[in-house]
Amino acid sequence: MELGMVGLGRMGLNMTYRLLDGGHAVVACDRARGPVDEAKAKGATPAVSLPEVVEALRPPRVVWLMIPAGAPVDDALAQLGPILGRGDLIVDGGNSNWRDSRRRAKGLEEQAIDFVDCGTSGGVWGLELGYCMMLGGSNEAIARLAPALDTLAPPEGWMHVGPSGAGHFSKMVHNGIEYGMMQSYAEGFEILEASPFAYDLAKLARLWNRGSVVRSWLLELAERAFARDPGLHHLRPYVEDSGEGRWTVQEAFDHSIPAPVLTAALMHRFYSREDESFSAKVVAALRNQFGGHAVKKS
Secondary structure, eight states, X not given: OEEEEEOOSTTXXXXXXXXXXXXXXXXXXXXXXXXXXXXXXXXXXXXXXXHHHHHHSOSSOEEXXXXXXXXXXXXXXXXXXXXXXXXXXXXXXXXXXXXXXXXXXXXXXXXXXXXXEEEEEOGGGHHHHOOEEEEESOHHHHHHHHHHHHHHSOTTOEEEEESTTHHHHHHHHHHHHHHHHHHXXXXXXXXXXXXXXXXXXXXXXXXXXXXXXXXXXXXXXXXXXXXXOTTOTTBOSOOOOOSHHHHHHHHHHHTTOOOHHHHHXXXXXXXXXXXXXXXXHHHHHHHHHHHOOOOOBO
8 A cells, every 4th residue: 555654763764664565655754854765765755744745645645643742743733634635544653642632533534534543562673573553543544554554563463442542542551551561670670680699680581581470572672681781881770751651640540540550660760860770770771672762871
């Protein structure tokens, strides 16, 4: 199929490559010329503005946004609304707030433009392994996307999870759970690092992935991080949060649902910005490994 990919950052550019490798036609757009030229070299049609994307696509068009949540998405929709036509489709594949996605879908529906909110997980490894995608929107809109979704995801790696907003809500909770899992591993490794035993943490992480009940991809990434820098001395124990953890905890508050692990994991990220902490270094290393998120060097 043919679609426009807007935003060629850590994930958008790799998604473009995966689509091109799958035989799809992609109009690749970014404000920076460098990634546009990289995508062009792989076979994409280049574009440096939203009007160029729309002009290059044949109706009914599909425009996929991989840009930061919040105002950048609203700005993009404000530009796209007047220049797209009836039956065109916009996909927001970033980490937008689910309430914003419901609002945006309603506004675009009034213009007869379809909208799909797509929670996307896979980070910098998605090019090789595929992306897990949770989609909210109409049956018809998501059916149109199926050929691209089949290419982007591993087998059984995408799902229509509900109406508008459902995709980003499920991704929000996914990321909240991710906070708790990373914090649990981080605290365990801090206890090991402080023990009287000279553990090789990389080898121990590898061992735990051989039949242990705590085996996971995060442990594989921990092994990589410890193998590269056993004491994580090159990292400052400073951990950012990108919003979804806060939103998940807020939903728990709003529904009076006890979520002590997720809440504590979020609070620990705040602590990391004040104190020296080995567990915070572990979380920073894991975020860098799976998502290419920036770290602060020691």
